[in-house]
Amino acid sequence: MAYDFDTIATNYDRMNRLMTLGLDRRWRKRAVRGLHGNVLDVACGTGDMVVSLAEQGCTVTGVDISEEMLAIAKRKAPQATYMLADAEQLPFEDSSFDAVTCAFGVRNFVHLEQGLSEMLRVLKPGGTMVILELATPDNILIKPFYNFYTKHLIPWLGSRIAGNRAAYTYLPESIVRFPKGEAFVQIMEKLGGRTTERKLFFGVCRSYKIVKKQRGRST
Numbered sequence: 001m002a003y004d005f006d007t008i009a010t011n012y013d014r015m016n017r018l019m020t021l022g023l024d025r026r027w028r029k030r031a032v033r034g035l036h037g038n039v040l041d042v043a044c045g046t047g048d049m050v051v052s053l054a055e056q057g058c059t060v061t062g063v064d065i066s067e068e069m070l071a072i073a074k075r076k077a078p079q080a081t082y083m084l085a086d087a088e089q090l091p092f093e094d095s096s097f098d099a100v101t102c103a104f105g106v107r108n109f110v111h112l113e114q115g116l117s118e119m120l121r122v123l124k125p126g127g128t129m130v131i132l133e134l135a136t137p138d139n140i141l142i143k144p145f146y147n148f149y150t151k152h153l154i155p156w157l158g159s160r161i162a163g164n165r166a167a168y169t170y171l172p173e174s175i176v177r178f179p180k181g182e183a184f185v186q187i188m189e190k191l192g193g194r195t196t197e198r199k200l201f202f203g204v205c206r207s208y209k210i211v212k213k214q215r216g217r218s219t
């Protein structure tokens with residue numbers, strides 16, 4: 001079953017700013033640089049990616065399965081169109097969007113490949129998909145700090161600030177379970193996207209740029 005973000009919606013933005021010391025906003029802005037046209041933001045949550053896309057002139061549609069998260073997005077970025085919809089069954093025609101984005105969302109899909117295939121399906125051939133995800137760092141010097149931070153400090157912050165230790169214990173656990181780097185690149189290539197990975201902040205955040213292959217072409 002999908003994790004229920006309704007329960008943490010109210011404190012979601014505050015926790016993000018605290019946990020990443022504000023870097024999450026910069027990561028989103030950097031990731032969507034260069035995108036234009038009609039963009040679908042999947043798992044849009046409270047709308048921070050929608051804001052970044054709208055700031056550079058994109059026409060944005062945001063979808064999410066959490067009503068509470070969507071309610072905040074609608075207040076924060078009212079210029080976009082929003083729908084309560086599951087990434088694994090998107091209510092759009094094939095090739096509807098110039099670009100598709102998803103920040104910190106795919107890690108929460110129940111059926112990862114189903115969601116990613118749907119995102120590729122609604123993207124125009126040759127269009128770009130941008131996926132931002134959290135990951136464990138590769139550097140062995142950074143790892144002990146990262147482990148302490150995610151296993152102890154984040155759950156503590158979650159209980160103090162959001163009153164929800166369980167949600168912020170789920171977060172680091174879901175990061176460890178999720179395929180990162182080359183493993184994720186391979187999944188996207190198999191599904192039909194030419195994929196490049198960029199590591200941000202020692203690799204604790206990864207930005208994947210995926211170009212949908214044209215039909216009938218192998219490269």
Ligand SMILES: C[S@@+](CC[C@H](N)C(=O)[O-])C[C@H]1O[C@@H](n2cnc3c(N)ncnc32)[C@H](O)[C@@H]1O
Binds near residue numbers: 003103
């Ligand atoms: C960690 S939040 C990310 C929100 C936002 N994209 C951001 O940048 O802050 C994950 C979001 O994914 C949504 N989500 C999880 N599974 C989903 C699915 N199958 N379809 C649509 N949204 C989903 C959750 O409701 C939640 O709002």
